[in-house]
Amino acid sequence: MTVSIIRFGGSNCDRDAERALEHLGIDAEIVWHEDGLPEETSGIVLPGGFSYGDYLRAGAMAARSPIMADVREAAAAGTPVLGVCNGAQIGCESGLTEGAFTTNESARFQCEHVYLRVERDDTPWTAAYDEGDVIEIPIAHGEGRYEIDDERLAELEDEDRVLFRYCDENGDTGPDVNPNGSKHNIAGVLGDRETVAVLMPHPERVTLPDVGPTDGQGVLRGFEAAENGA
Amino acid sequence: MTAYTATVTVRLKHGVLDPEAETTQQALERLGFELEDLRSADRFEIDIEAESAESAHERASEMAERLLANPTIHDYDVEVDER
Numbered sequence: 170m171t172v173s174i175i176r177f178g179g180s181n182c183d184r185d186a187e188r189a190l191e192h193l194g195i196d197a198e199i200v201w202h203e204d205g206l207p208e209e210t211s212g213i214v215l216p217g218g219f220s221y222g223d224y225l226r227a228g229a230m231a232a233r234s235p236i237m238a239d240v241r242e243a244a245a246a247g248t249p250v251l252g253v254c255n256g257a258q259i260g261c262e263s264g265l266t267e268g269a270f271t272t273n274e275s276a277r278f279q280c281e282h283v284y285l286r287v288e289r290d291d292t293p294w295t296a297a298y299d300e301g302d303v304i305e306i307p308i309a310h311g312e313g314r315y316e317i318d319d320e321r322l323a324e325l326e327d328e329d330r331v332l333f334r335y336c337d338e339n340g341d342t343g344p345d346v347n348p349n350g351s352k353h354n355i356a357g358v359l360g361d362r363e364t365v366a367v368l369m370p371h372p373e374r375v376t377l378p379d380v381g382p383t384d385g386q387g388v389l390r391g392f393e394a395a396e397n398g399a
Numbered sequence: 400m401t402a403y404t405a406t407v408t409v410r411l412k413h414g415v416l417d418p419e420a421e422t423t424q425q426a427l428e429r430l431g432f433e434l435e436d437l438r439s440a441d442r443f444e445i446d447i448e449a450e451s452a453e454s455a456h457e458r459a460s461e462m463a464e465r466l467l468a469n470p471t472i473h474d475y476d477v478e479v480d481e482r
Contacts, residue, residue, distance in 0.1 A: 226469060233466060262469065269471040276418035316415060316472050350416060 172197040172212035172392050175240070177231045182217030182253065182373060189376035189385070190214075195392050202231070206239040212249045212392040213240055215256025217309070217371060227270065227312040228258030237263045249293060249364040249395035251388070254310055257357070257367035266360045266367045267325060268317035270310075274350025278311040283348050285356050285370060286336040289329060292363040293394035297387030303340045304384035306370040308348060313369040315351035315358075322352055332366055333357040364395050400448045402482045405459030409468045409475045410440035443467055446482060455479045 172190055176183045176199050183199050190197035197214070200207060221230035231237070237259070244250045244265055252260035258270045273279055287295050287302040298304065317325065325331060334354040337346045342354040349369075357368025372385025411417050417439065424437040445462065449455035459477045468475040 225466070229466065229469070261471070267471075269469050271415075271472055272418050274416060274418055276422045314416070318412075318471070350418075 170196060170211035170392070170396055171207070171209050172214060173200045173207055173210040174198065174214040174216055175200055175202055175236060176216070177202050177218070177220035177234065179220040179222055180216050180218035180255070182255075182371065183214075185371075186214050186216045186253070186373045189373040189389055190392070192377055193386060193389055193393075195389065202234050202236045205236060206243060210243065210248065211396065213243060213251070215240070215250070215252040215259050215367075217254030217256060220255055220259065223312070226258075226262065228255060228260075228262040231255075231259045232262035241265060244360065244362070244365045247362065247364055249392055250360070250366070251294065251391060252367035253371055253373065254313075254369055257369050258312065260360070260365075260367035265365055266358050267321060267330075268315055268352075268355075268358065270312055270369060271314050271316050272312050273310070273314050273348075278309075279313075279348055280307070280309040281348065282307045283356075283370060284336050284338050284340075284346070285333040286340045286342060288331050288334060292332065292359065292366065292391070294332060294366045294388050294391035296394040297390050301340060303336060303338060304387070305375065305382055306372055306385050307374050308370045310349070310369055313349045313351070315355040315369075317352055325358065326353070330359040331355055331357075332359055333368055333370070366391070400450060403447055403449055403452065403455040403479050404482045405445045405447060405455050406478045406480070407443040407445065407459055407463050407467055407475055408440050408478075409443070409463065409473050410438065411472055412474050415472050441467075452479045452481070
């Protein structure tokens with residue numbers, strides 16, 4: 170099993186993702202987007218960064234690059250896909266997940282540790298946690314405010330496709346603990362299949378024990394869990 | 400074939416928060432201007448050759464649908480002028 174980490178021009182969390190996955194014993198390689206998706210790909214990371222300088226909208230250009238057709242096809246066939254930060258923006262722009270990540274309510278770039286409440290524990294990305302668990306993960310984005318119209322938001326919540334919400338250390342959500350103004354404090358959502366997920370916070374930055382907390386490991390272990398049919 | 404300029408204006412849907420516009424409004428107010436509200440939009444001017452104004456409009460609309468606007472948060476309109 171090899172996880173392909175797609176590097177676009179301007180990706181900058183690709184190497185972090187590779188090191189974090191390797192630390193967990195998950196084979197991973199960085200793939201330049203123009204080279205296409207390798208056949209042996211068993212999982213896909215859309216990494217963080219500033220692909221194409223965030224021109225037009227964050228993720229808009231990368232979402233329309235040819236490799237994304239392969240990524241959508243693989244996702245539809247059940248290959249696990251995880252989009253982090255700019256990768257989450259690319260995921261929404263490409264239609265892998267619903268909604269859009271746009272300018273923070275503060276209109277500022279925000280780089281800070283936040284708490285997330287795990288909304289489901291029956292997906293590969295959250296199998297390592299229990300529902301209601303609170304995990305600490307950093308954000309680093311200027312365009313992380315989750316937007317979606319109210320009707321589709323209701324559908325998303327009815328279908329139980331919200332994976333993480335911003336919360337306080339006790340797991341309570343609300344406007345006071347919403348770092349970017351996201352609708353209903355949404356930090357991460359699932360696509361059509363539970364094997365497809367995007368989130369703005371960076372699990373790969375809290376995976377290596379020598380740089381601090383390791384709450385993000387469970388998210389990355391989703392690639393193993395998906396393989397094992399969790 | 401005729402030369403046209405299609406102007407595509409992309410703006411946030413009504414009700415979607417626009418922090419950049421709010422910040423801009425605040426800056427104008429700090430400069431002493433009085434204003435009720437401020438909305439911002441992106442404008443793309445696209446030069447194309449087409450059989451007719453309708454055909455130019457159709458192509459520019461498809462560009463808006465597929466890239467220039469994000470239908471989740473944006474509305475857009477297209478105007479076509481001969482160049």
